[in-house]
Amino acid sequence: MKNFLAVALVLASTLTAAATASAQDHKVQATVPFSFTVGSSTLPAGTYTIGSSMNTSDVLKLSNWEKGVSILTVGRANQSNPKRADVLVFHKYGDQYFLSQIRSDGASMNVDLTPSKAEAKARKQAEDAAGDEQARVVSAPILIALNR
Numbered sequence: 001m002k003n004f005l006a007v008a009l010v011l012a013s014t015l016t017a018a019a020t021a022s023a024q025d026h027k028v029q030a031t032v033p034f035s036f037t038v039g040s041s042t043l044p045a046g047t048y049t050i051g052s053s054m055n056t057s058d059v060l061k062l063s064n065w066e067k068g069v070s071i072l073t074v075g076r077a078n079q080s081n082p083k084r085a086d087v088l089v090f091h092k093y094g095d096q097y098f099l100s101q102i103r104s105d106g107a108s109m110n111v112d113l114t115p116s117k118a119e120a121k122a123r124k125q126a127e128d129a130a131g132d133e134q135a136r137v138v139s140a141p142i143l144i145a146l147n148r
Contacts (some may be wrong), residue, residue: 027051028104029147030088036097038062039116040115041071047147050088050102060102060111064069075102075111090142091115094129097142104146 031047046064058077063070078101089101096117102111116121 006141007136010096026104026108028086028102028109032088032144034097036090036099037116037118038071038099038113039073039117041073041135043067043069045073052111058111073113075113078110084095085143086146088146089146090144091119091123092142093119093126096122100141 010076020026026032027049028051029047030042031050034044035042037043039134043064043124044067046067046069049063049065050073050132051063052058058075059072060075061070062073086104088099089103090097091100098115099113100115101113101147102109103108
């Protein structure tokens with residue numbers, strides 16, 4: 001009976017390890033040369049690893065081990081976006097940058113991030129500063145290539 005229990009335990013742990021290995025995270029890495037905001041968190045410039053689980057691709061983890069930064073955020077899968085280059089897309093208002101999209105064919109990630117209250121406020125301030133005639137023109141998105 002003890003041998004049967006030991007074999008069952010080894011088999012269960014092997015199956016658990018195999019399931020974990022097959023559900024590896026999708027990860028990309030990028031070096032961002034400026035501080036930026038994701039949700040309510042402002043992150044310093046540096047090299048970030050961004051990952052999502054195969055099971056829940058809308059939950060993203062951004063980590064920079066050198067700076068001791070790690071956050072979780074929620075995005076929306078965007079399979080309709082035809083521009084799936086390997087880039088991070090930022091919106092810039094004044095001197096503030098906001099992560100907007102993660103596009104990666106290699107990691108099967110195409111995620112949009114919901115604009116935060118801080119981004120909406122920065123956009124309004126930039127539009128007000130631009131004046132009435134150019135209120136709709138703020139700036140083009142900033143693209144940062146993902147590291148290979």
